[in-house]
Amino acid sequence: MNRLEELFQRKKEKILNVYCTAGFPELDSTLTVMKALQDNGADIIELGMPYSDPLADGPVIQASGTRALQNGMTIEKLFAQLQDCRKEIYIPIILMGYMNPVLQYGFERFCQHAAAIPVDGLILPDLPEHEFETEYGPIIKRYGLDFIFLVTPETSEERIKKLDELSTGFLYAVSSSSTTGKQQDFDAVEKYLQRLQGMNLKNPVLVGFGIKDKQSFETACKHASGAIIGTAYIKNIESAQDIKAGTKAFLQPIIG
Amino acid sequence: MINIVTPNNKGTYKQPDIFGYYGSFGGAYIPEMLHSNVEELKEKYLQIMYEESFQKEFQHLLHDYAGRPTPLFLAERLSKQFNTKIYLKREDLNHTGAHKINNAIGQVLLALRLGKKRIIAETGAGQHGVATATVCALKGLECIVYMGEVDMERQQPNVARMRMLGATVLPATSGSKTLKDATNEAIRDWINNPNDTHYVIGSVVGPHPYPDMVARFQSVISEEMKKQLKEKEGTELPDYVVACVGGGSNAAGAFYHFLDDPKVQLVAVEAAGCGINSGMSAATTQLGKPGVLHGSKSLVMQTPDGQVVEPHSISAGLDYPGIGPLHAHLYESGRAKFLSATDKESLDAAFNLTKMEGIIPALESAHALAALKQMKLKPTDVTILCLSGRGDKDLATYMKAMESNQ
Numbered sequence: 001m002n003r004l005e006e007l008f009q010r011k012k013e014k015i016l017n018v019y020c021t022a023g024f025p026e027l028d029s030t031l032t033v034m035k036a037l038q039d040n041g042a043d044i045i046e047l048g049m050p051y052s053d054p055l056a057d058g059p060v061i062q063a064s065g066t067r068a069l070q071n072g073m074t075i076e077k078l079f080a081q082l083q084d085c086r087k088e089i090y091i092p093i094i095l096m097g098y099m100n101p102v103l104q105y106g107f108e109r110f111c112q113h114a115a116a117i118p119v120d121g122l123i124l125p126d127l128p129e130h131e132f133e134t135e136y137g138p139i140i141k142r143y144g145l146d147f148i149f150l151v152t153p154e155t156s157e158e159r160i161k162k163l164d165e166l167s168t169g170f171l172y173a174v175s176s177s178s179t180t181g182k183q184q185d186f187d188a189v190e191k192y193l194q195r196l197q198g199m200n201l202k203n204p205v206l207v208g209f210g211i212k213d214k215q216s217f218e219t220a221c222k223h224a225s226g227a228i229i230g231t232a233y234i235k236n237i238e239s240a241q242d243i244k245a246g247t248k249a250f251l252q253p254i255i256g
Numbered sequence: 257m258i259n260i261v262t263p264n265n266k267g268t269y270k271q272p273d274i275f276g277y278y279g280s281f282g283g284a285y286i287p288e289m290l291h292s293n294v295e296e297l298k299e300k301y302l303q304i305m306y307e308e309s310f311q312k313e314f315q316h317l318l319h320d321y322a323g324r325p326t327p328l329f330l331a332e333r334l335s336k337q338f339n340t341k342i343y344l345k346r347e348d349l350n351h352t353g354a355h356k357i358n359n360a361i362g363q364v365l366l367a368l369r370l371g372k373k374r375i376i377a378e379t380g381a382g383q384h385g386v387a388t389a390t391v392c393a394l395k396g397l398e399c400i401v402y403m404g405e406v407d408m409e410r411q412q413p414n415v416a417r418m419r420m421l422g423a424t425v426l427p428a429t430s431g432s433k434t435l436k437d438a439t440n441e442a443i444r445d446w447i448n449n450p451n452d453t454h455y456v457i458g459s460v461v462g463p464h465p466y467p468d469m470v471a472r473f474q475s476v477i478s479e480e481m482k483k484q485l486k487e488k489e490g491t492e493l494p495d496y497v498v499a500c501v502g503g504g505s506n507a508a509g510a511f512y513h514f515l516d517d518p519k520v521q522l523v524a525v526e527a528a529g530c531g532i533n534s535g536m537s538a539a540t541t542q543l544g545k546p547g548v549l550h551g552s553k554s555l556v557m558q559t560p561d562g563q564v565v566e567p568h569s570i571s572a573g574l575d576y577p578g579i580g581p582l583h584a585h586l587y588e589s590g591r592a593k594f595l596s597a598t599d600k601e602s603l604d605a606a607f608n609l610t611k612m613e614g615i616i617p618a619l620e621s622a623h624a625l626a627a628l629k630q631m632k633l634k635p636t637d638v639t640i641l642c643l644s645g646r647g648d649k650d651l652a653t654y655m656k657a658m659e660s661n662q
């Protein structure tokens with residue numbers, strides 16, 4: 001059983017996944033941020049691998065990626081930073097990124113190195129399910145990594161079932177068809193989450209995109225196992241003098 | 257006129273397989289947020305495109321609005337200069353000054369039939385933005401064009417034209433602030449507006465079915481070439497077809513109906529910028545590696561870490577770090593020969609055509625002209641060169657070149 005499965009067995013609600021960009025705000029702050037998240041109540045760390053053309057992200061996350069790239073961040077350096085992280089980080093780690101840098105790194109080599117940390121799962125929003133099934137999925141499985149697909153309010157019921165079937169770990173419900181950081185209409189979100197809830201999915205559902213405070217977190221958690229905070233947290237540590245204190249000040253009201 | 261080809265399992269040059277692959281390139285590498293939009297297009301594009309009422313309106317607008325067929329002009333003095341026979345396919349004589357209008361008309365008509373109310377587009381040089389804004393004005397549709405902040409600065413007349421046509425021009429301020437970033441912004445807009453919006457991509461790039469759809473809308477170029485050459489030369493088939501490649505839409509259109517005739521040699525010309533190895537180039541087949549950009553697998557200019565790099569070309573329309581998947585396949589399979597021309601060679605070729613034939617070409621098209629020198633053409637060879645656009649938009653660059661030559 002990996003850390004994700006163990007987590008979902010132990011905890012059924014209000015699971016908090018926090019996204020942060022590797023190599024942001026400073027090249028070597030990755031571990032400081034991860035530690036701060038773990039110490040302040042995050043259940044899962046979603047570590048973004050910066051990319052020059054992040055289609056599924058909004059401006060705030062893109063800007064953090066641009067800064068990380070300027071800091072010199074690469075996948076190579078990320079694995080070096082993570083090499084000994086399991087000495088202190090015991091919660092699940094998910095790597096989120098885009099196909100192109102992973103392909104250049106070598107898809108199999110990437111999975112091998114991720115599994116060696118060990119990282120628990122991958123999110124690659126621009127890996128389509130056809131290529132997942134025929135080419136990449138078997139490699140991901142071979143290294144024991146979970147792979148998490150996204151669903152949106154526009155995703156048909158049939159397709160949600162298929163993506164749930166293909167996913168392991170959890171299913172990532174985008175709370176509206178929007179890039180990260182956009183404001184949401186929470187009535188529509190609730191209806192959509194209720195629909196997902198009624199579908200008897202194999203995987204727990206985590207809600208992403210647009211969660212920024214206690215209220216939005218609680219709303220999301222009413223109809224799902226938990227939620228993912230990205231943009232709001234990036235904004236927070238961007239301006240924080242001290243990552244530890246900033247993370248604490250940001251997360252405590254949300255989980256408290 | 258055009259046959260309906262239904263997707264089969266094996267791709268050909270003219271038609272990708274059902275997952276959008278030409279050989280190992282293509283596909284639809286898109287986040288789930290774009291899936292329903294792209295899927296809708298994929299399900300419906302062929303059916304709509306070949307409906308009788310669609311074809312009737314499309315052909316009517318190509319004819320009466322864009323001004324097609326565009327002439328096939330025997331460039332006698334240019335031919336003499338190269339001691340061969342060169343025809344120019346005059347896409348520069350289209351309404352709005354380039355081949356881009358063919359695709360813009362096609363996609364806007366398609367969007368209307370999909371019930372879309374809002375049109376978005378990306379643009380580099382501004383030609384595709386102007387073409388899209390033009391057809392939106394004609395059809396009374398809202399039009400938003402994303403353009404890199406840097407490109408807005410260097411292509412101001414086209415920004416003004418788009419605004420006069422009623423389009424909203426929004427600056428792309430992320431990344432390198434050029435065409436690649438404008439494309440990212442347009443894709444984000446589409447993600448945020450999943451129901452009422454159609455994204456008119458300006459070249460044979462993007463997720464399946466865009467490369468195939470745009471190639472089909474542009475294929476009118478080679479359809480006309482064949483007929484016109486038959487009248488003039490008694491044969492439909494030239495020895496060479498030459499076209500410049502940014503994303504590759506004018507080349508795809510010029511090659512399309514010759515793809516299955518191996519006798520016709522296809523020549524694609526990329527922008528070498530300041531030289532292939534200068535670090536200031538846009539010659540994707542020379543400098544790129546297989547990768548994923550803007551929703552398809554193709555050749556992409558990138559760092560060893562897989563970050564997409566900013567290319568350079570004097571021509572904003574060729575200043576793109578990728579090429580369409582069809583072209584990556586044509587390159588890999590050897591079906592087309594890829595040449596490149598530098599900024600300087602292209603400027604010289606533009607001045608040469610102006611002097612020899614009284615035609616001021618677009619800087620993009622000037623790259624195709626510049627490649628003629630490299631081709632070792634025989635006196636008996638017949639070449640058709642796709643003159644993709646006119647040079648009005650490039651006057652500032654041309655004037656600067658004249659001043660520095662004096």
Ligand SMILES: Cc1ncc(COP(=O)(O)O)c(C=O)c1O
Pocket residue numbers: 353354355356380381382383384458459460500501502503504505506507572573574618620621644645646
């Ligand atoms: C006149 C002209 N030719 C060529 C291009 C390059 O595009 P493509 O390679 O898709 O034909 C452009 C793009 O702006 C253009 O304006």
